[in-house]
Amino acid sequence: MKIILKGATAEITEKKSRFIATVQSVRSQEEADDFILRTRKTFWDARHNCSAMILGQRGEISRCSDDGEPSGTAGRPMLSVLAGEELTDVCAVVTRYFGGVLLGTGGLVRAYSDAVKKAVAACLTGTRTEGIRLRIRTSYNDAGKIRYILEQRQLPLTDVSYTDMVETETLVELDALDSLKKAVTEKTGAKADFPLEDRITFALTDQGPVLL
Numbered sequence: 254m255k256i257i258l259k260g261a262t263a264e265i266t267e268k269k270s271r272f273i274a275t276v277q278s279v280r281s282q283e284e285a286d287d288f289i290l291r292t293r294k295t296f297w298d299a300r301h302n303c304s305a306m307i308l309g310q311r312g313e314i315s316r317c318s319d320d321g322e323p324s325g326t327a328g329r330p331m332l333s334v335l336a337g338e339e340l341t342d343v344c345a346v347v348t349r350y351f352g353g354v355l356l357g358t359g360g361l362v363r364a365y366s367d368a369v370k371k372a373v374a375a376c377l378t379g380t381r382t383e384g385i386r387l388r389i390r391t392s393y394n395d396a397g398k399i400r401y402i403l404e405q406r407q408l409p410l411t412d413v414s415y416t417d418m419v420e421t422e423t424l425v426e427l428d429a430l431d432s433l434k435k436a437v438t439e440k441t442g443a444k445a446d447f448p449l450e451d452r453i454t455f456a457l458t459d460q461g462p463v464l465l
Contacts, residue, residue: 255340285344312336331366334366340378
């Protein structure tokens with residue numbers, strides 16, 4: 254599932270009511286509750302601060318609140334947006350400033366959904382992945398071959414150190430590790446070694462992997 258790497262806030266207006274959606278990464282129920290409380294304090298003068306959260310490796314925990322809106326018109330639609338985006342460890346709060354015009358059940362569902370969609374679209378997201386931080390040690394003559402292999406496989410170059418040898422660091426998914434090591438071994442005539450294979454969790458994004 255996807256996670257939020259950088260949260261965002263977005264606002265829409267529907268029949269003079271303002272809907273301000275704030276989306277943030279959370280790791281626990283306590284973090285989510287604290288985020289909701291802080292948002293309420295920020296928008297203390299608003300009529301409603303509705304919320305939705307999804308937690309767990311597979312999104313197995315979910316909660317939502319209509320905060321005074323008609324049942325099922327706010328929290329549940331917000332939760333549906335988060336689930337539809339396949340997000341986990343996430344909390345969304347939508348603050349509503351009433352504009353004096355009743356929106357009806359359908360109008361509220363659309364407004365709360367659209368506000369969360371807009372905020373999620375503004376977030377930086379990534380897919381949480383189990384992988385390996387791998388260091389590859391080679392001679393200076395073979396360092397260019399390692400860079401070429403990483404580029405071909407669209408793997409990041411996260412660090413390079415130069416001593417009597419060149420050590421190149423990358424992040425690789427678990428199921429791609431053996432294939433990478435085989436390619437390095439073949440290209441360097443079995444002269445490369447791997448001084449570090451550290452199990453890690455990172456996020457895959459459109460801009461490349463991000464270490465968590």
